[in-house]
Amino acid sequence: MNKPAPVTDWVHDFDHTDPRWTENPFPIWDELRAECPVVHTERFLGVYMPTTYEAVKQIAYDTEHFSSRRVIVRTVRPEITQSAPPITSDPPEHKPAKQLLLPPFTPDAMKKLEPRVREICNELIDEFINDSKVDAAARYTKHIPVRAIAHMLGIPEKDSELFIKWIHEILELGITDDDALVRGVNEMSHYFAGHIEQRKKNPTDDLISTLMNARDKNGQPLSDMHVLGSLRLLLIAGIDTTWSAIGASLWHLAKTPADRERLLAEPALIPTAVEEFLRAYSPVTMAREVMKETTISGCPIKPGNMVLLSFPAANRDPAMFPDADKVIIDRKENRHAAFGLGIHRCVGSNLARMEMTIALEEWLKRIPDFRLDPAGEVTWSEGTVRGPRQLPLLLGKQH
Amino acid sequence: MSGKLRIHVDQDKCQGHSRCKALAPELFDLDEFGNAHEAGDGIVPPGLEDKAYLAKSNCPELAIDITED
Numbered sequence: 353m354n355k356p357a358p359v360t361d362w363v364h365d366f367d368h369t370d371p372r373w374t375e376n377p378f379p380i381w382d383e384l385r386a387e388c389p390v391v392h393t394e395r396f397l398g399v400y401m402p403t404t405y406e407a408v409k410q411i412a413y414d415t416e417h418f419s420s421r422r423v424i425v426r427t428v429r430p431e432i433t434q435s436a437p438p439i440t441s442d443p444p445e446h447k448p449a450k451q452l453l454l455p456p457f458t459p460d461a462m463k464k465l466e467p468r469v470r471e472i473c474n475e476l477i478d479e480f481i482n483d484s485k486v487d488a489a490a491r492y493t494k495h496i497p498v499r500a501i502a503h504m505l506g507i508p509e510k511d512s513e514l515f516i517k518w519i520h521e522i523l524e525l526g527i528t529d530d531d532a533l534v535r536g537v538n539e540m541s542h543y544f545a546g547h548i549e550q551r552k553k554n555p556t557d558d559l560i561s562t563l564m565n566a567r568d569k570n571g572q573p574l575s576d577m578h579v580l581g582s583l584r585l586l587l588i589a590g591i592d593t594t595w596s597a598i599g600a601s602l603w604h605l606a607k608t609p610a611d612r613e614r615l616l617a618e619p620a621l622i623p624t625a626v627e628e629f630l631r632a633y634s635p636v637t638m639a640r641e642v643m644k645e646t647t648i649s650g651c652p653i654k655p656g657n658m659v660l661l662s663f664p665a666a667n668r669d670p671a672m673f674p675d676a677d678k679v680i681i682d683r684k685e686n687r688h689a690a691f692g693l694g695i696h697r698c699v700g701s702n703l704a705r706m707e708m709t710i711a712l713e714e715w716l717k718r719i720p721d722f723r724l725d726p727a728g729e730v731t732w733s734e735g736t737v738r739g740p741r742q743l744p745l746l747l748g749k750q751h
Numbered sequence: 752m753s754g755k756l757r758i759h760v761d762q763d764k765c766q767g768h769s770r771c772k773a774l775a776p777e778l779f780d781l782d783e784f785g786n787a788h789e790a791g792d793g794i795v796p797p798g799l800e801d802k803a804y805l806a807k808s809n810c811p812e813l814a815i816d817i818t819e820d
Contacts, residue, residue: 454784459769623773627809685808693811697766702785705773 356395363387367395368425368637368660369527374734378677381665389649396425398657400642403665405672405689407649411640411659412693415443418640418659420696424736425639425658427528434537436585437578439696446695452566452574453582453699456504456559462706465504469707472499473714480747481718485725489599489743496711497594500703501587506558507547514543519592527735537584544583548576559586586700593635594704596739597690598711600633601626603740604679605712606724611681616720619713625681626708631688632679634664635739638692663689664738721749754820756795758803760787764814771806771815778803787814794820 359370362380367373373380384391385403392400402408411418419442421432435441438449455461476495480486498512518536526533544560551561563579574582605612615622640659647653667688670676691698698704724730728744758778760771767785771778777799779787795803795817807815 451784454767458781458783458785459772460781684805687809687811687813689811691768691811694766697768702769 363391364393365395366391366393366401368401369734374732374738377664377738378668381662381668382677385665385669388651390651390653392657396427396658397429399425399660400648400651400653400657401660401662401665402648403662403669404649405666405669407651408661408663408666408689409693410648411661412689412696414646415446415695417642417644417646417653419643420446420640422641422658423639424523424527425660426526426530426533428530429658430530434541434581434584436581436588438582438699439585439589440581443695448569449578449582450695450699452563453586456562457699457702459702459706462702465500465703466706466710468503469496469500469710470714472496473711474718477714477718484748485728485744485746487728487742488602488745489595489740492715493599493602493711493740493743494595496598496707497704498591500707501590504559504703505583505586506556506560511543515540515587515591519588522588523592523736524734540584540587541580544580545576548579589698590700590703592733592737592739593700594707596635596733596737597630597633597704598708599740599743600635601629601708601712602715602722602745603724603730603743604629604633605716606722606743606745608679609723611679612716612720612722614681615712616716619716621682622712622716623705623709624683626705626712627686627688628679628681628683629708630690630705631667631673631683631686633739634667634688634690635737636690636692636698637662637664637736637738638696639736663692719747722747723750756800756803757793757818757820758789758795758807759793759816759818760789761814761816762786762788764812766812766814768811770809770811774809775799775802775806778806 359367389404389407390400390402420440438446441449476492480491498515499509502509518540521532521536547560555561638661640661642653642655642657645654668676691701722745725744725746730740731742733741765786769785771787772781778790780790781787807817
């Protein structure tokens with residue numbers, strides 16, 4: 353695969369996979385927002401990017417002109433063969449598909465899962481608590497969401513390395529490498545097909561069986577294709593998103609002793625701080641496909657293009673958030689869009705919030721003192737989901 | 752002394768972010784899908800006014816209305 357040309361004009365030729373964007377997108381977004389509420393690039397076969405909260409919100413709410421049938425901006429746009437309802441669904445199919453998934457993810461359902469997540473966090477911390485340094489992305493934040501979702505789905509937590517490989521192929525390599533994407537999707541489908549077959553013989557009470565037992569509005573069971581698509585979605589959406597969000601939160605606390613001290617002194621503030629970390633370091637950028645010509649914030653929008661729906665950039669818009677570039681862990685008013693806006697609100701938002709809160713609580717309880725390792729390098733994932741993939745920390749008091 | 756506050760969740764706007772329930776659990780109930788409704792008749796008991804406004808100002812969908820009776 354040829355490397356794309358480096359960007360020299362962000363406003364007319366942006367590339368969200370450019371290493372500078374991956375490393376530190378915030379000044380780039382500020383530059384784009386200062387120029388126009390919607391910018392455009394010819395790269396990736398034509399993509400718009402709304403840069404303001406208002407423009408992002410308008411597009412998220414407008415399912416008439418913007419379809420969710422493609423939710424990742426890639427260099428290729430092959431025929432659509434596999435869907436992952438409800439994230440890739442538009443009205444009217446969207447609502448019934450979404451409603452099947454909502455009950456297992458309510459705040460009350462998450463409370464039942466919380467003790468297992470606390471155990472997972474402590475099992476992970478046990479493995480490095482006696483060390484003086486750790487890569488927190490590789491040994492802590494990466495494993496919490498994957499084990500939690502495996503627990504919910506009723507698949508072995510020990511298969512988590514496999515899940516992480518597929519997700520890397522689909523969300524990162526897949527942007528430019530169609531073979532990697534197809535390989536990831538096929539392997540994942542094959543894996544879940546096996547679990548579905550097992551449950552046809554021996555039903556269980558996990559999320560896979562819940563989906564298999566679900567009935568549509570005509571009283572019919574979902575097709576195996578629908579069940580498989582939703583399972584792929586839950587695994588893909590449930591893992592590196594929250595891995596990224598927990599990682600970015602720990603990264604912030606490692607480099608901001610005042611905020612760390614405050615959360616140690618006031619652990620009840622952690623859920624409020626989690627909302628601010630979600631705003632300031634939102635991991636997830638979605639996409640839409642333009643279906644009909646329209647205008648957004650005065651900018652003409654034409655079919656044939658994709659839209660990079662950057663909730664992270666919306667959350668840094670100073671017109672919506674005072675001191676948008678400051679992380680204020682007790683921010684009172686915080687209508688951030690980290691989990692999206694409108695009908696596609698992330699089905700796992702309550703799960704993600706619970707995992708982030710528990711992961712920070714347990715870490716701070718056992719590792720009150722930590723900082724970035726000056727000898728190491730923090731690296732960030734590219735593309736659709738942004739978060740630390742390497743987070744070298746020094747543990748214990750500074751000597 | 753001003754009148755009582757009354758909250759209302761617009762069901763067409765609520766998308767189940769459940770921020771209101773987290774911030775003001777006394778004032779909101781969630782249905783089986785996680786969508787929020789005002790608890791009871793929506794009247795805010797004395798002392799919970801700040802929580803009502805906090806919930807409103809954290810709803811990403813602007814689904815919460817507060818009126819004065």
